[in-house]
Amino acid sequence: RKEVEQDPGPFNVPEGATVAFNCTYSNSASQSFFWYRQDCRKEPKLLMSVYSSGNEDGRFTAQLNRASQYISLLIRDSKLSDSATYLCVGNNAGNMLTFGGGTRLMVKP
């Protein structure tokens, strides 16, 4: 079983829609979690950190549920420019990052 698992998608949504991705993790020792964004054939870039109390940054909201070992990312009012692959990332006990396989989002006009 992979340490961090994501639905690969693609999620095809119209502009303006709200879309949510979930991610599950198996290593209960993981200390912190993040969402990275990766555009096609480009490098990943940190989108936001994920806190148990929830973290909101504009149209993006991230949430961590430690009891159920899942992380979520909610995108409101989707824009065409949100089309990308979203990587769920955990920081394990060795302080190294573990990446999920990514969820692909396609926002259409």
Place this chain on the structure above:
Amino acid sequence: DGGITQSPKYLFRKEGQNVTLSCEQNLNHDAMYWYRQDPGQGLRLIYYSQIVNDFQKGDIAEGYSVSREKKESFPLTVTSAQKNPTAFYLCASSIDRGSSASGEQFFGPGTRLTVL
């Protein structure tokens, strides 16, 4: 501009040849990392280095080698022992390994290696 550079962007090699991928950073970061990404998969850690002249194996180090003679540079050699070397290779850096707690790793643009 501060950042991480990788060269070349695309690389083609014949099977059985060693090839070295370049990674340079001018962010004054102590820690550097090499990842491999295959289509539809997450990044897998090959090697990392926390300080000059020291490096550690990651999850898939077999068939790869690295050096860290300078803080700014962390080249990766893909040897002929690597059975399936065709992939997208990403180099990253962070202030130190401890800063992984903040998730802040900065990535270079990557090198696409194709072995023919």
